[in-house]
Amino acid sequence: MTERAASTQDLLPNDALQWIAGVDEAGRGPLVGPVVVAAVILDPQRPIDGLADSKKLSAKRRDQLDVLIRSHAICFSVIIVSAAEIDEYNILQASLRGMTRALLAMSHLPTLALLDGNQIPRDLTIPARAIVGGDALEPAISAASILAKVTRDRLMVAMDALYPDYGFAKHKGYPVPEHFAALQRLGPCPEHRRSFAPVRRALERC
Template sequence: MLDKEHALWSAGYEAIAGLDEAGRGCLAGPVVAAAVILPHDVDLPMVADSKTLSAKKRLAAREAIEVQAQAVAVGICSPQEIDRLNILYASLHAMRRAANDCQPRPDYLLIDGNKAFDDAPCPHETVVKGDATSLSIAAASIIAKTERDAMMHALHEEHPEYGWDTNVGYPTRAHYAALDAHGPTPYHRTSFKLSRT
């Protein structure tokens, strides 16, 4: 999963940041992006697309990433920003924030998906299904997912009726039932369809 990184290192780039996000399809909570810069001698055999790992394995992988990475940064867009921008642009904005917060600053970006954000701080490319083909993007997917899950677990303490400790804001039958019974919270995305009817 380092073919792209090796090619870019060989081309003279040093600080290559993988970018990914979590939470695009949720009814509630922020969208969270992460940027991760890995060193040439990285050794992270446990890192894979976050969607393929159990919660326990994701947390263990996150610990390993944070030990080895040259940089880890997180960018967040709130539900209110999502409603104002739409979820695609909010996701890209969160990625921009993560890239801009990286220290050292990246000199190349590998962006998961097929859309890049405006005003990228350096050369970049999009990588469809990058979390399955690029170790940097896979690492970013794990950071974004674990960061967002932790946020939603904390918000669950404030609003336990929505089951965010298990669904982390995604649309489930129980989440819709809670919305029908209690209505939306300030953490719900009002631009999303919050009812099954």
């Protein structure tokens, strides 16, 4: 699944612009559901106040900024990496694959990608720099972290409607005591990541 915004600056010549994209993901730690990766090229002519690491913002503020980013950015993309792909490639490689896909899905191919973390996908042909803690340092990465977090949280609320006994709307699939208790009581649902140890153990008990 890919979500993409069209450019707002097609009237400017290509050599007048530096397309710098921020990239971040949400959902590496949970036991269930997808990883969501977002890439954003911000518009310097339309600055957005209050961009920050999504984890430091309230849900209400993230939702507000999500609307502003989508309407003010030059372009963005949001990629959904399924639990099945996570199980096939492992969580790190699935996240890196999602970063590459998010960048290549943009309506403008970036001239530089700024990635949150300390690794760059090996198959990425775009010049890139990894920045540890980049979601708190680079506005474009902050914007990407907000889009990814808001999108994934909404997916988990929708998943809660399908599997209401696990508490996904509350804990978003993270390994908290309530989630462990549901796993022990119910076993894994189809969206659980089979490659994660707590899920494997729950499957063995079934």
